[in-house]
């Protein structure tokens with residue numbers, strides 16, 4: 001046996017004889033014929049943890065579809081809705097039914113509901129092998145549920161048998177637990193794999209809660225968004241990134257995320273802000289909070305912290321631009337263009353009045369230098385970020401499950417864009433003295449982002465950390481894709497023209513077939529069925545914009561979770577599922593609250609707006625997992641031949 005066949009020897013340790021090898025081939029072959037599992041695509045969650053949790057529970061309409069398939073006209077719309085609510089919020093729904101005495105006999109209700117749940121669970125699990133189902137079932141009820149969903153063909157009266165089991169469960173007071181277990185199993189089976197196409201962080205109140213939810217999800221990958229990357233940068237101790245995440249949290253009245261969510265002490269910043277901006281009303285730094293969700297008593301204080309950290313951010317960004325002339329961002333050096341006496345700033349040769357004149361920490365001779373106290377504050381914050389176990393755990397998870405782009409089952413997923421030039425060709429971008437474009441740009445950048453967190457060599461690590469900041473806001477960054485971040489202008493200049501951030505030419509070309517084909521080919525995708533799944537840009541439904549570009553070859557699925565952007569988009573946003581029959585794009589309305597959903601059975605109304613059927617029903621054989629299985633089958637066939645030719649000797 002030559003060296004290439006060494007793997008057969010290794011394989012023979014697991015499959016020690018002809019019978020075992022043949023059985024495995026048959027098992028794998030049968031998996032290949034199962035329908036492809038459903039993928040779920042969500043993007044731009046922006047800290048809206050309740051709405052996020054809800055869409056995960058309803059699988060963007062996938063649970064409802066299962067219920068419809070199973071019960072069609074047998075149940076009324078209301079009964080189907082109630083069943084869906086029970087699956088999403090089993091504990092809350094059971095307790096509501098009990099509290100409000102909504103049914104005559106709880107036991108009868110349990111019997112009916114458990115029977116219905118079993119049917120939905122059975123049909124949701126039918127795509128999977130028994131072994132996968134077994135592994136996925138909640139431990140305490142694994143045996144009972146398996147029995148209930150697989151049944152016994154040798155028994156005459158199955159229904160009587162099932163009812164006996166269920167009645168025993170009810171008699172023992174375990175019905176609520178079984179309902180919870182069944183609901184969890186259904187949610188688990190309805191979606192096989194989740195893709196998060198970026199921007200879990202910022203704006204909303206619960207990014208850290210979304211991260212906890214994701215860490216417990218059964219199967220997920222993440223394409224980093226610009227807002228995730230700035231948090232990753234903050235976790236490495238990169239100061240401009242730290243200032244930026246704090247500024248966003250302050251601006252949206254969410255400093256609690258840092259204090260309570262991550263246990264980061266903001267007292268040094270608080271004290272500094274009070275002392276420095278004590279009589280300043282900080283008018284330019286009014287917060288974007290949500291009625292009823294923000295304690296107005298904190299407003300004065302939060303505005304001062306908002307201003308303090310914004311000024312620090314502008315200084316630190318200036319330092320970065322000066323430290324890295326190769327970034328060519330000098331046009332973003334604005335603090336040295338301020339004329340304090342005239343209260344103006346000059347941008348691109350034009351002088352603008354500033355809306356604020358109080359800059360007590362700004363040294364006109366060295367405007368980018370942090371004052372002594374600013375420096376102290378940032379040193380303390382840096383230590384707090386680096387030493388925050390929970391943040392580090394979340395960021396390591398982002399690194400483990402995430403990347404800048406992903407090729408998955410013949411589709412290409414990324415958050416922002418592939419930077420293009422005006423002619424619609426890949427834009428050439430210089431990184432650390434070398435030029436890259438297209439996929440190479442993505443790959444090179446990703447290497448640096450990983451080094452920023454993991455490199456041992458301090459110099460490499462520092463460059464990587466600075467590249468995290470670069471990727472957050474540079475005009476050539478594929479996850480940002482705009483000509484500038486006009487934060488300074490939005491705070492201080494009235495003229496709205498200066499606030500504009502122009503999008504990369506990608507967004508004018510992405511409707512064209514040649515462009516989409518060029519990008520897909522660049523990432524090794526040549527099938528006519530391949531698609532690009534894109535996040536980042538809110539789809540402005542109000543202006544008649546659609547998430548479907550290039551005849552459906554590119555889909556923009558900004559989930560629109562961000563309540564801050566809902567007035568603009570008109571709806572809560574779009575999410576996508578891809579099952580064995582094709583793609584389903586769902587449009588969501590804003591989510592009000594869990595209480596309302598439990599009480600009225602109201603879902604986020606998830607309307608299916610686009611259905612693209614695949615040419616023929618997809619099976620596991622058509623997926624990436626299928627490819628791996630086929631390779632394994634080939635290896636096992638080789639092993640079988642080796643046993644049969646006497647090159648290997650069977651063991652027991």
Ligand SMILES: O=P(O)(O)OC[C@H]1O[C@](O)(COP(=O)(O)O)[C@@H](O)[C@@H]1O
Pocket residue numbers: 199203226227251482485486487501536537
């Ligand atoms: O309106 P906000 O929340 O202050 O944020 C504005 C900034 O966020 C960005 O839109 C980036 O965020 P998105 O990735 O969510 O679009 C910047 O382009 C812009 O400068």
Ligand SMILES: [Mn+2]
Pocket residue numbers: 198199225226227415479536537
């Ligand atoms: Mn984004």
